[in-house]
Amino acid sequence: xxxxxxxxxxxxxxxxxxxxxxxxxxxxxxxxxxxxxxxxxxxxxxxxxxxxxxxxxxxxxxxxxxxxxxxxxxxxxxxxxxxxxxxxxxxxxxxxxxxxxxxxxxxxxxxxxxxxxxxxxxxxxxxxxxxxxxxxxxxxxxxxxxxxxxxxxxxxxxxxxxxxxxxxxxxxxxxxxxxxxxxxxxxxxxxxxxxxxxxxxxxxxxxxxxxxxxxxxxxxxxxxxxxxxxxxxxxxxxxxxxxxxxxxxxxxxxxxxxxxxxxxxxxxxxxxxxxxxxxxxxxxxxxxxxxxxxxxxxxxxxxxxxxxxxxxxxxxxxxxxxxxxxxxxxxxxxxxxxxxxxxxxxxxxxxxxxxxxxxxxxxxxxxxxxxxxxxxxxxxxxxxxxxxxxxxxxxxxxxxxxxxxxxxxxxxxxxxxxxxxxxxxxxxxx
Amino acid sequence: xxxxxxxxxxxxxxxxxxxxxxxxxxxxxxxxxxxxxxxxxxxxxxxxxxxxxxxxxxxxxxxxxxxxxxxxxxxxxxxxxxxxxxxxxxxxxxxxxxxxxxxxxxxxxxxxxxxxxxxxxxxxxxxxxxxxxxxxxxxxxxxxxxxxxxxxxxxxxxxxxxxxxxxxxxxxxxxxxxxxxxxxxxxxxxxxxxxxxxxxxxxxxxxxxxxxxxxxxxxxxxxxxxxxxxxxxxxxxxxxxxxxxxxxxxxxxxxxxxxxxxxxxxxxxxxxxxxxxxxxxxxxxxxxxxxxxxxxxxxxxxxxxxxxxxxxxxxxxxxxxxxxxxxxxxxxxxxxxxxxxxxxxxxxxxxxxxxxxxxxxxxxxxxxxxxxxxxxxxxxxxxxxxxxxxxxxxxxxxxxxxxxxxxxxxxxxxxxxxxxxxxxxxxxxx
Numbered sequence: 025x026x027x028x029x030x031x032x033x034x035x036x037x038x039x040x041x042x043x044x045x046x047x048x049x050x051x052x053x054x055x056x057x058x059x060x061x062x063x064x065x066x067x068x069x070x071x072x073x074x075x076x077x078x079x080x081x082x083x084x085x086x087x088x089x090x091x092x093x094x095x096x097x098x099x100x101x102x103x104x105x106x107x108x109x110x111x112x113x114x115x116x117x118x119x120x121x122x123x124x125x126x127x128x129x130x131x132x133x134x135x136x137x138x139x140x141x142x143x144x145x146x147x148x149x150x151x152x153x154x155x156x157x158x159x160x161x162x163x164x165x166x167x168x169x170x171x172x173x174x175x176x177x178x179x180x181x182x183x184x185x186x187x188x189x190x191x192x193x194x195x196x197x198x199x200x201x202x203x204x205x206x207x208x209x210x211x212x213x214x215x216x217x218x219x220x221x222x223x224x225x226x227x228x229x230x231x232x233x234x235x236x237x238x239x240x241x242x243x244x245x246x247x248x249x250x251x252x253x254x255x256x257x258x259x260x261x262x263x264x265x266x267x268x269x270x271x272x273x274x275x276x277x278x279x280x281x282x283x284x285x286x287x288x289x290x291x292x293x294x295x296x297x298x299x300x301x302x303x304x305x306x307x308x309x310x311x312x313x314x315x316x317x318x319x320x321x322x323x324x325x326x327x328x329x330x331x332x333x334x335x336x337x338x339x340x341x342x343x344x345x346x347x348x349x350x351x352x353x354x355x356x357x358x359x360x361x362x363x364x365x366x367x368x369x370x371x372x373x374x375x376x377x378x379x380x381x382x383x384x385x386x387x388x389x390x391x392x393x394x395x396x397x398x399x400x401x402x403x404x405x406x407x408x409x410x411x412x413x414x415x416x417x418x419x420x421x422x423x424x425x426x427x428x429x430x431x432x433x434x435x436x437x438x439x440x441x442x443x444x445x446x447x448x449x450x451x452x453x454x
Numbered sequence: 455x456x457x458x459x460x461x462x463x464x465x466x467x468x469x470x471x472x473x474x475x476x477x478x479x480x481x482x483x484x485x486x487x488x489x490x491x492x493x494x495x496x497x498x499x500x501x502x503x504x505x506x507x508x509x510x511x512x513x514x515x516x517x518x519x520x521x522x523x524x525x526x527x528x529x530x531x532x533x534x535x536x537x538x539x540x541x542x543x544x545x546x547x548x549x550x551x552x553x554x555x556x557x558x559x560x561x562x563x564x565x566x567x568x569x570x571x572x573x574x575x576x577x578x579x580x581x582x583x584x585x586x587x588x589x590x591x592x593x594x595x596x597x598x599x600x601x602x603x604x605x606x607x608x609x610x611x612x613x614x615x616x617x618x619x620x621x622x623x624x625x626x627x628x629x630x631x632x633x634x635x636x637x638x639x640x641x642x643x644x645x646x647x648x649x650x651x652x653x654x655x656x657x658x659x660x661x662x663x664x665x666x667x668x669x670x671x672x673x674x675x676x677x678x679x680x681x682x683x684x685x686x687x688x689x690x691x692x693x694x695x696x697x698x699x700x701x702x703x704x705x706x707x708x709x710x711x712x713x714x715x716x717x718x719x720x721x722x723x724x725x726x727x728x729x730x731x732x733x734x735x736x737x738x739x740x741x742x743x744x745x746x747x748x749x750x751x752x753x754x755x756x757x758x759x760x761x762x763x764x765x766x767x768x769x770x771x772x773x774x775x776x777x778x779x780x781x782x783x784x785x786x787x788x789x790x791x792x793x794x795x796x797x798x799x800x801x802x803x804x805x806x807x808x809x810x811x812x813x814x815x816x817x818x819x820x821x822x823x824x825x826x827x828x829x830x831x832x833x834x835x836x837x838x839x840x841x842x843x844x845x846x847x848x849x850x851x852x853x854x855x856x857x858x859x860x861x862x863x864x865x866x867x868x869x870x871x872x873x874x875x876x877x878x879x880x881x882x883x884x
Contacts, residue, residue, distance in 0.1 A: 096857045096864040123869050151869070199882040204827045207875035210866055220878040255872075256827035257812060258820055295820075296773045296813035322769060322809035324823040324830070327838060328847035332802055335762050336769045336809060339752065343726045357830065358848055359855035360864045372762055379752035379766060382687060383726035390688055390725075393754040397634045397686035400754070400787065408757060417758035418788055425789035427526045434526040434790045436640055439553050439581070442685075445637035448650040452629040 026243040027065055028283040031058035039065045043078035048387055054078060061276065062312045064285040066117070066141040066245035071180035074139035077116045079287065080314040084386050085342040085377035086116035088143070088316070088350045089370055091134060093124030097360040100130050104137040106366045111140055113370040113414075115351070119143040119185075123152060123210075131179060141182035143247060146173050147211045161214065162221030169227055170234050177242040184244055185289065186235055187211045187251035188228040188275055189268035192219060194252055198264040205255035208292070212251020232275060236282050245285040247316055248272040253292030256324050260294040261302060273309040280311070287314040287348065290341075294320035299337060303344040316348040317341045321356075330356035331372040338373060342380030349373050371414050378413070401442055403431035456673040457495060458713040461488035469495045473508035478817055484508060491706065492742045494715040496547070496571040496675035501610035504569035507546045509717065510744040514816050515772040515807035516546035518573070518746070518780045519800055521564060523554030527790040530560045534567040536796045541570055543800040543844075545781070549573040549615075553582060553640075561609060571612035573677060576603050577641045591644065592651030599657055600664050607672040614674055615719065616665055617641045618658040618705055619698035620681035622649060628682055628694040635685035638722070642681020662705055666712050675715040677746055678702040683722030686754050690724040691732060703740040710741070717744040717778065720771075724750035729767060733774040746778040747771045751786075760786035761802035768803060772810030779803050801844050808843070831872055833861035 030037050036051045040058070043065055044051040057063025063080035067073050079086050089110035091103045107118050120134045120142060127149050135142050150172045154164035173184065190212050198206060207213045219226055228235055239246055252268045254260040272288050279286045288310045294302055299320060306315045320337035321330055334352035342349060353369030355361040361369065381389035392411070399407035409419045425434045432440040460467050466474075466481045470488070473495055474481040487493025493510035497503050509516050519540035521533045537548050548568045552560045557579050565572050580602045584594035603614065620642050628636060637643045649656055658665055669676055682698045684690040702718050709716045718740045724732055729750060736745045750767035751760055764782035772779060783799030785791040791799065811819035822841070829837035839849045855864045862870040 094864055094869075095867040097855060123867070148869070195879075196882060199879045204824055205831050205872065206879055208871050210869055210871045210874075213871035213874035213878070214869070217874050217878040220881050223883075255830075256823060258824050258827065296769060296809055297815075323805060323812060324827045325808060325841065326801075326805050326843045327826075328842065328844050328851055329801060329805060332762055332765050332805055333809065336766050336806065339726060339766045340770065354847075355851055355865070358851040358863055358865075359857075362855075371756075371759060375753060375756050375759060375762055376766065378755060379726055379763065382753060385727075393686060394634055394688045396757075397688065397754045400685075401635050411755065412758065413756045414758050417784075421758055421785055421788040425527060425792075427789075433788055434524055435785070435788070437525040437553070439524075439578070439640055439644070441638050441640045441643035442635065444640075444643035444647050448643070448647045449625075449629045449636055451650050452626060453653075 026240060026283055027058055028285060031055045039067055039076040042076055047078060047083050049082070053082065057081060058285070061280040061286060062314070064245045064287055064314055066143065066183040066285070067243065068177065068180045068182045069243045070178060071135070071182060073141060073182065076141065079348045081312060081347070083347065085380050086348045087370070087373045087377050088117040088119055088348060089115040089366065090119045090121050090350065092120045092122035093130055094360050095124050098124030100126060100133050102363070103130060104133045106363055107134050107137040109363060110366055110370050111138060113367060114374050115140065115370050117141045117143060121145060121148065123148050127152060131176065135180050143183035143185060144176055144181050145185040145211045145249070146176050147187065147214050149176065151214050161217045164218065166227035166231065170238065173235065173238050177238050177244055181244065183247050184239065185211060185247045185249040186228050187215050187249040188226065188232055188235065189248060189271040190215050190226050190251035191229050191271055192225050194264055194268050194271065195219060197267055198252055201262065201264060203259040203262070205259060207252065208255025209249065209251045209253055211249055215251060232278065236279060236284050239284045240282060245287065246279060247287045247289055248275055250289040250291060253318065255293055257293045257295045257322070260291060261298050265291065266305065269305060269309055273311065276310050276313050287316045290315055290317040290346065291320050292318060293324055294322065294337060296322050296340060299340045300344045303341055303346050307345060314347040315345065316350065317346045318350045319352055321352065327357045328354055330354065331369050335372040335376040339376035339379045342377055343383035349377055374413055403442065456670060456713055457488055458715060461485040469497055469506045472506055477508060477513050479512070483512065487511060488715070491710040491716060492744070494675045494717055494744055496573065496613040496715070497673065498607065498610045498612045499673045500608060501565070501612060503571060503612065507571065509778045511742060511777065513777065515810050516778045517800070517803045517807050518547040518549055518778060519545040519796065520549045520551050520780065522550045522552035523560055524790050525554050528554030530556060530563050532793070533560060534563045536793055537564050537567040539793060540796055540800050541568060543797060544804050545570065545800050547571045547573060551575060551578065553578050557582060561606065565610050573613035573615060574606055574611050575615040575641045576606050577617065577644050579606065581644050591647045594648065596657035596661065600668065603665065603668050607668050607674055612675065613677050614669065615641060615677045615679040616658050617645050617679040617681035618656065618662055618665065619678060619701040620645050620656050621659050621701055622655050624682055624694055624698050624701065625649060627697055631692065631694060633689040633692070635689060637682065638685025639679065639681045639683055641679055645681060662708065666709060666714050669714045670712060675717065676709060677717045677719055678705055680719040680721060683748065685723055687723045687725045687752070690721060691728050695721065696735065699735060699739055706740050706743045717746045720745055720747040720776065721750050722748060723754055724752065724767060726752050726770060729770045730774045733771055733776050737775055744777040745775065746780065747776045748780045749782055751782065757787045758784055760784065761799050765802040765806040769806035769809045772807055773813035779807055804843055833872065
C-alpha cells in the first residue's frame with residue numbers, strides 16, 4: 025500500500041507520525057489531507073528518508089533548494105556540499121537539476137547527501153542521454169522517456185517534476201499569443217522542442233497512465249511542472265499559463281484517484297497585485313492540491329538580487345496559501361550558483377516562508393519572533409545570535425564594529441531606544 | 455508664499471514643474487495634491503535643491519536613505535560619501551540621523567553632498583547639545599528645543615521628523631499595556647525620557663504652533679514621527695500605535711490648514727497580514743497624507759538580512775498605497791551601516807518600490823521590466839547589465855563563471871530555455 029491508500033484506510037505510517045509531530049497536528053489531520061490530495065509527503069519506497077516533510081494546507085510553509093551540475097560548471101562533490109549546507113540551513117527538500125556529465129552518479133551522490141526528500145526533472149536526463157544515444161531531441165523515442173523515469177524511480181527519487189501540461193494546444197496558444205519571453209522553463213522548452221520536431225502530442229500528457237504507473241509503484245510524488253510559466257511580469261496570468269493550469273488540475277484529479285500524490289508548480293514572474301489571484305486560481309482549479317511556487321519574482325529588473333525579488337513574491341504567495349517555495353539565489357539569470365549564492369538563497373527563502381507562516385497564523389510561528397525580540401530587549405547578544413535565522417552573519421557584523429558600551433550597538437550607542445525606554449517607562453505613574 | 459499657498463492659488467513653481475515632468479503628470483494634478491495635503495514636495499526656502507521630488511498619491515513610490523554618524527562610529531567624510539552613493543543608486547531623499555560629535559558640521563556636509571531633499575530628526579541634536587549644556591535630558595528647557603529647530607531650518611533642512619504624537623496619554627497607554635519591545639524609536643524614547651523626567655506634556659505636541667511657525671517660515675515639510683511604532687511583529691497594530699496615529703491625523707489637519715506640508719511616518723515591524731490594514735488606517739485617519747514607512751519588517755528573526763525583511767514589507771505596503779519607503783540595511787539592529795550596507799539597503803528598497811509601482815499601475819513602470827526582458831530574450835548581456843537596477847553586480851557574477859557559448863549562462867548552458875524555445879516556436883504550425 026502506498027501513502028494515499030494507507031491514508032484512505034486510516035493507517036498511520038511512520039512518515040505520517042513524524043510529520044504530525046513536526047507540525048503539532050493530530051495524525052488524523054495529516055491522513056485526511058493526504059487522502060484528499062491537499063497534503064503530500066514525498067517519499068520513494070526505495071529510499072531511507074531521515075527527514076520526511078509534509079507539504080500542503082494547514083502545514084508550515086516548506087522550502088526547496090535546487091542543486092546540480094551543468095555542462096559548463098560541473099563538480100559533483102560541490103553539489104553534494106551545497107546539498108548538505110542547504111539542509112543544515114533549514115531547507116526542507118532538495119531538487120537535483122543536473123545537466124552536466126555523470127548525471128546518474130551525481131543524482132546518487134545527492135540522494136546520499138540529503139536527509140530530506142529529493143526531487144528531479146527527468147526530462148533533463150532524457151534529453152542529455154537521449155541526444156547521445158539517438159542523435160537529437162526529436163529522435164528520442166517516447167518509450168525511452170519512461171525508461172529514464174523508471175531508472176530514476178529505482179534510484180529512490182522522492183518527487184518528479186513532469187511537464188505534462190505542455191500540450192499541443194497550449195504550445196499553439198503560446199506561439200499565437202506572442203510573449204515578451206516565451207518559454208522560460210528548461211523542461212518546458214525541451215518537451216516543446218520534441219513535440220514541435222515530431223508534430224506530436226506531449227508523451228507525458230498522452231501517456232500519463234505510464235507516468236502514474238511508475239509513480240504508483242515507487243510511491244513517488246508528482247510535481248506537475250509549469251512549463252509555460254511567465255518569465256516576465258508582463259506575461260503573467262495569461263491564457264497559455266492558465267490553460268496549462270487547467271490541464272494540471274485535470275491530471276491532479278486522475279492521479280489522486282489512482283493513488284498518486286501530486287503537487288502543482290506555479291509561476292514564475294508575477295506582479296505583486298496578481299499573486300493572490302494566482303494562488304486562488306491554483307487552489308480552485310487544482311482541487312486544493314499543494315502549490316509549489318518558483319518565486320514568484322515581482323520584477324524582472326534586478327539580476328544579482330533575485331533572491332530578494334523572489335522573497336517578496338514568495339512571502340506574499342505563501343501568506344495567501346502557497347505551500348512550498350522554491351528558493352532563488354542572487355545568481356538567477358546569470359550563472360550556476362556558488363555555495364555562497366546557495367546560502368543566501370536558502371536564508372532569503374526561509375525568511376519569506378517564516379514571514380508567511382506568521383501571517384497564515386501557523387501555530388507557534390510568532391513565538392520565534394517573540395523570543396528573539398525578548399533577547400533584543402535584554403540586549404542579550406549571544407541569545408540573539410543563537411536565535412537568528414543565520415547564526416554567523418549577525419555576530420560578524422557586530423564584531424566588525426564594536427560599541428563603546430557592551431550592551432548596545434554602534435547604530436545608536438548610548439542613545440539606544442530600548443535602553444532609554446526601559447529606564448523611563450518604569451517611572452511612568454499609571 | 456510657500457508651496458501650499460502657491461498651490462492654493464494655482465501658481466506653478468519651479469519644483470512643481472520638475473515633479474510634474476518627472477511623474478508624467480499635469481502640473482494641475484501636482485498642485486491639487488499639494489493643496490489637499492495628499493502630495494508633498496520637501497524643500498526648504500534656504501536650499502538650492504537640484505533634484506526635488508514629489509511624494510504622495512498617484513506618484514511613483516520614493517525611497518529614503520538614512521546616513522549619519524554615531525558616537526561610536528563617527529567619520530563625517532564617510533557619511534558624505536554614503537550620501538553621494540545613495541543618490542547615485544537612485545535614492546530620492548536622504549536623512550541625516552547623526553548623533554556623533556560635530557553634528558552641525560556633519561549636517562552641513564550632508565546637505566552639501568546631497569542633490570536630493572535632506573531630512574533630520576532634530577531631537578537628536580537637541581538631546582546631544584542639550585545634555586552638554588544643561589547636564590541631562592530632563593533639564594533641557596522646551597525653549598531650547600525650538601532654538602535647535604530654528605537653527606536646522608536656517609541651515610536648509612528640507613524635512614523634519616517631529617515625534618509630536620508621543621503624548622502623555624500614549625506613553626501611559628504603552629506603559630500600562632506592556633509590549634514585547636516598548637519604544638524602539640530613538641526620537642520617541644528621548645522625548646519620552648524628557649516627558650517622564652519632568653512629568654510634563656511633549657513640547658512638540660503642546661506647542662505644536664511653534665513647530666508650525668518655524669516650518670512655515672522655511673517652508674519645511676513635517677514628517678510626523680511614529681515614536682510608538684512596534685519593534686516586534688507581536689506588538690504591531692496595538693492601541694498605543696493607533697492612538698499615536700490618531701494624534702498625528704489631528705496634527706496633519708492643523709498643519710495643512712496652516713499651510714505646512716506633512717507626511718506621516720509608519721511602522722515598524724508588522725506581520726504581512728496586517729500591512730494593508732496599516733496603510734488603510736493611515737490614509738483614513740490622516741486624511742490621505744503621504745505615508746512614509748520604516749520597513750515594515752515582516753519578521754524579527756533575521757538580523758543581518760533586514761534589508762530583505764523590510765523589502766518584503768515595503769513592497770507590500772507601497773503596493774497598497776504607502777508613498778515613501780525608508781531603506782533598511784543588513785546592518786539594522788547590529789551596527790552603523792558601512793558603505794556596502796548602504797548600497798545593499800538602497801538596492802533592496804528600490805526593488806520594493808519598483809515592484810510596488812508595477813502593482814500600483816504607475817504609468818510606464820512595467821516598461822523597464824519589458825525592456826530588460828527583451829534584452830534577456832535576445833541574450834544581449836550588455837543591454838541587460840545597462841538596464842539592471844545594479845549595473846555592476848550582474849556583470850561580476852557572469853564574469854566569475856564563463857559559459858562555453860557566449861549567448862547563454864552557466865546555469866543552463868546550451869539547454870537555455872529561451873534559446874530552445876526561440877528555435878522551436880518558429881516552427882509551430884498555427
